[in-house]
């Protein structure tokens with residue numbers, strides 16, 4: 001477990017919604033409980049804890065990969081409890097995985113422009129649990145979801161708490177979403193800062209429409225959106241699967257850009273389920289566009305480095 005602690009900076013490269021890094025590791029004997037810090041959950045925008053549990057699953061997968069690469073025999077035992085999803089424990093041999101610590105370090109979300117082109121069919125077919133749609137087919141749902149998101153005062157306030165739009169922010173290098181990670185130009189950053197500062201006053205005057213309009217053309221190209229479908233009560237395991245998909249794609253030069261707002265908003269979630277022919281909209285667990293990015297993304301901040 002002492003050796004495990006030394007690897008924490010690489011565990012922390014796991015992805016999490018709003019980059020809250022909600023996970024905690026509590027060491028006791030030859031086990032470490034994987035839990036979360038409620039102050040790093042998103043009670044307004046993630047009221048069911050879906051993204052929290054997906055992020056914790058991604059964290060578990062990162063821990064196992066990084067330990068395996070270091071030659072440590074570590075396994076995970078799910079054991080949900082109060083603010084806990086399970087335990088990492090000393091096992092006879094390392095976790096079997098094709099991925100390495102270098103893969104974990106190299107992965108990152110990319111919110112910039114993507115080259116036109118769909119995923120090869122053979123690759124898409126191996127991404128277990130995913131369904132694929134052309135980007136343009138979801139442009140209307142993304143716009144409706146953005147309007148919904150920015151029209152909600154509390155959701156916008158919670159997002160704002162995790163934005164780091166100036167290097168002078170005291171947590172710029174620690175957590176949250178920076179201007180660089182969001183791929184914003186200087187003018188866009190200033191515009192967003194001003195808009196959010198004036199949000200209470202401008203909400204009724206069409207500001208949500210202006211904010212939602214900013215992502216209008218995001219899906220207007222020949223690309224793919226992946227939707228991850230899985231059991232609504234198995235989000236930690238699905239988070240582990242999501243992490244493996246992202247690492248697989250990343251190793252092949254693809255990146256992803258999650259668009260969770262489409263499934264955060266009940267009407268767009270229902271509509272997406274209907275378009276996919278999925279009976280239960282609650283089983284839509286993650287949505288992201290995927291492709292070859294035109295430029296590399298800035299690495300996101302972490303609490304442990």
Ligand SMILES: Cc1cc2nc3c(=O)[nH]c(=O)nc-3n(C[C@H](O)[C@H](O)[C@H](O)COP(=O)(O)O)c2cc1C
Pocket residue numbers: 013014015016017018019050051052054055058107108109110111176177181257258259260261286299300
């Ligand atoms: C479950 C989950 C949901 C996410 N939803 C969104 C999203 O809706 N929009 C977005 O831009 N990024 C989303 N992200 C990406 C995170 O913001 C990103 O992983 C985090 O900022 C860390 O950056 P990195 O992945 O580049 O290391 C999501 C990530 C996870 C794990």
